[in-house]
Amino acid sequence: MKKKVLKFGGTSVGTIERIQHVSNIIKGEVEAGNQIIVVVSAMAGKTNELIKFSQDIDKNFDKRELDVLLSTGEQVTCSLLAGALIGLKIKSKSWLNWQIPILTEGEHSNARIINMNVSKINEYIKEGVAIVPGFQGVSKKGEITTIGRGGSDATAVAIAKLFNADSCEIYTDVDGVFSTDPNKIPVAKKIEKISYDEMLELSSLGAKVMQSSAVQTAMMYDIPLEVKSTFTNRKGTKIFDQQNIDYTKSVTGVAYSKDDAKITLIGVEDKPGVAANIFEPLNKSQINVDMVIQNISSDQKKTDITFTIKRDDLVKTKDILKNNKSIKFREITHNDKVSKISIVGAGMVSTPGVTYKMFRGLADEKINILAISTSEIKLSVIINEENTLKAVKKLHTIFELD
């Protein structure tokens, strides 16, 4: 008998039929003798609908009331799923954030789960399935809060940790984590096992299977995860600590992000504090800076700084840089049609020649590399956007992922 946390995302519970389908998955787990805590998201589209309501009322809708509003989405799913299980003669009950309670701290719309009362639910799951709303909790003052980044995934991981669960299964609308985007590159393969670090690199690169902060929490407390599809019976992707994985391949996956723009400041003074002066005002304007590369400039005692941002932020970013008197540079250039291609793999560090192999592969396809950035388990290059798919396919092939 295992204690399992099962999390079902918005598309998995997006219709009545899907909620009934999910109730049958849970029934199977109960009949296999497992103790089950289920975490659910709001039905797909519901949260956006509620946000639109609030925006139509007030562009700066009060954050406390927004949390009260949004928390109803998961509450609806909880009750419908519990009712569906009861209809299948499986004892079940919805547990609302204040009934458990799920204690949070921090600001409205961006709170963190800090504790949970486990005794009542631990008693209950001996005979029934507990259904818990994701994405929310209650503050020490008794106010409803929602947890920002991580959402229901974060709730599932927190429950797995606090209840000391044997596994945490993230049911979603894809079969698992893929070696690259299966919608664009048909030879993409599902990854059976992946480390937390690799998952983090892949998910931050656009493979949005799980929220990054939830993966980070799982990594921190060493909680094994499994991402799998609600709609097929196929095995999913297991995510756990690097040391539990035998690496037969140096590269686990190829990720890419589009809609990027690259800015280069040429001839920046090479002295302490310059980078801070550049990026502080961008951060204040909520411009998300991705890759940053600094090189020696052809000018003496000067340096060139290149960074990437989302294309939508290009005009704003250039305005800020030009109008900021504390930043001195000779010239500013940009390229607004670039993409970032990354190879990710925990095995890279121990495999010589990965870097060379990547550059050679791109050269064979006559793809020019505009910038390079490396970390222990990731190697990213910026290229012209038109070459994105060609580059991904080539790298996927040469690193034997097809």
Added chain:
Amino acid sequence: MKKKVLKFGGTSVGTIERIQHVSNIIKGEVEAGNQIIVVVSAMAGKTNELIKFSQDIDKNFDKRELDVLLSTGEQVTCSLLAGALIGLKIKSKSWLNWQIPILTEGEHSNARIINMNVSKINEYIKEGVAIVPGFQGVSKKGEITTIGRGGSDATAVAIAKLFNADSCEIYTDVDGVFSTDPNKIPVAKKIEKISYDEMLELSSLGAKVMQSSAVQTAMMYDIPLEVKSTFTNRKGTKIFDQQNIDYTKSVTGVAYSKDDAKITLIGVEDKPGVAANIFEPLNKSQINVDMVIQNISSDQKKTDITFTIKRDDLVKTKDILKNNKSIKFREITHNDKVSKISIVGAGMVSTPGVTYKMFRGLADEKINILAISTSEIKLSVIINEENTLKAVKKLHTIFELD
């Protein structure tokens, strides 16, 4: 400065624009220096949508989970309205059933409000508007409950009582209580003042302006009510104790109900327990019996019993009566195309000739009376359905209500 309870029904908060309109009504009350507690219903159509979800999952959807589900409807309205007020720079806050708490007892889907913590909200309304969800509460065990008949009106009346409010204003989509159905009889007039009893008779006869059980509670604790329109500035109808009303007219209103059927059992044994034997099985089958009239039969030591039911229940009712061995009668007849016309007025009892006047009026229109039933403030007749509007118009005119 007054302490006011304002209740807004489903159509009053049915769209974002209407919620904004309601927030302006409340703003006006605050600026007039009043302390305000607002009770809201779910947005029009929302509760039915959620009930349909539950029914699609399971025809016998679990009642505990149904309460968890339905309570989200009012929670959504609460947060949107509080947000709208904050947008107008009016301090405001939603108070959920468990945050107050609103304590209930009784079964799921049919609970009753028994108490409420008043101190926190009494403190809060000195500086802000408290928004409370109607139709719901929390049991002593901490389970969400909904209150059946009476819904949000009952919440408003309970709050007015427990908070010792100066007034309880029921905002709805009509201008108030009318002397008869204004949609069918254009000369219908809005009633300025009406007693609880009259209101009860009128509302149970189809003038669904307020839920009967809420009116009953108001009557029991002598809480003055006012029913008024959210969408006009016109004065509404005040509802209070009979002794506070000067009756210049014997009849206050003419009500009618359609879709009725009349059943007569001829030659029933005239002995104790017979009526109980007839109506007990009907009650068990949830058939709502309205008027009951018992007469001496032409048979010796026998009696005739006539009663009315909703037309939809006719077949079921006849089956039950025919198959029940404990009920003996000679013959069963029915008329499935009848309607009930009632004149209601607390002044009737002190005005001689009202009964005669009614019968004469109907006779002048050549309308045959099939059955008669009277109470202190009401006189009802059953007639053929085709004569309904003709009868209502005639009575409305002769009792000087036009």
